[in-house]
Amino acid sequence: MMFMKSIFALAAFATAVYAQSVTIAAPVEGTSVTAGQNFTVDIARPNTLSPSQEVAVVIGLVSCSEAPFNGNCASFDVSQIFGTILYNGPYTPTLHNGPSPDFIDFYQNFTLTVPSWFTPGSASLNVAHVSLIGAGPFPDLEVKNITLNVVAA
Template sequence: MKFLLVAVSLIGSALAQNIHIGAPANGSSIQVGKQFTVEVDRPNSLTGTQEVAIVIGLNACYSSTDCVPASEAIGSVLYSGPYDPQYTSDAGTTTKPPHQNFTVTVPDYIQTGRAILSVSHLSLVGAGPWPMFEVVNSSVVITSS
């Protein structure tokens, strides 16, 4: 019984550490050669977390029906480095979870059409700590400029 309680507690604290892509929204269009903002949200948690890094990638789908899963291929790396989510302090904005915005550019060489925008996230969780790695993604449409 104690094992089950500990397991449920660990799963709950791990889920509270998960990131989400706040922007662009799933299905959004982004233009070749243009900048766009990727908002990476991380809900607040009572469990201590030390952020290590994220990688933002964009991988074109070379078929109208199939895309390579984000966990298997990042594609073009748009950002690689530190992640430090914070609350927005602007007056009059809607309440958001801790997040960080990254301004990135769609590469000129990427194929237009469906693509997978992915964020790979590594953090250290808990007092131990233990490493947590995850990959989240959003489907976007790349258009010509």
């Protein structure tokens, strides 16, 4: 009986954490961005019934063309190498209706600039999201990333 309670508690914990998870809603994977130009990053999270408090996001950009990655963005752990920090600060998403009446989420847009000196080619756009979850609450850190294509100005 104790084993079943432990499994249930673990499943509830995993569900609560997953429900707080953010996504990089924009730009989409493979988007081209220009060095020296602005682009918008949309960080979204679903509406949830479990209590949570948003703390911050950090958005970084790292070139996949340089050693030790040699053009392969999937070959490194973005939680260990985050790249050039484009934003580090509060995450205060607001409630918006999604593409259908049943889909409602929270999101915040960030207008960022690709550094003019950034190496053209594949780059990993990385997002670290920090929140406090539950009645306790407990801290949660998650890292998401997508690959972009940086083009020279």
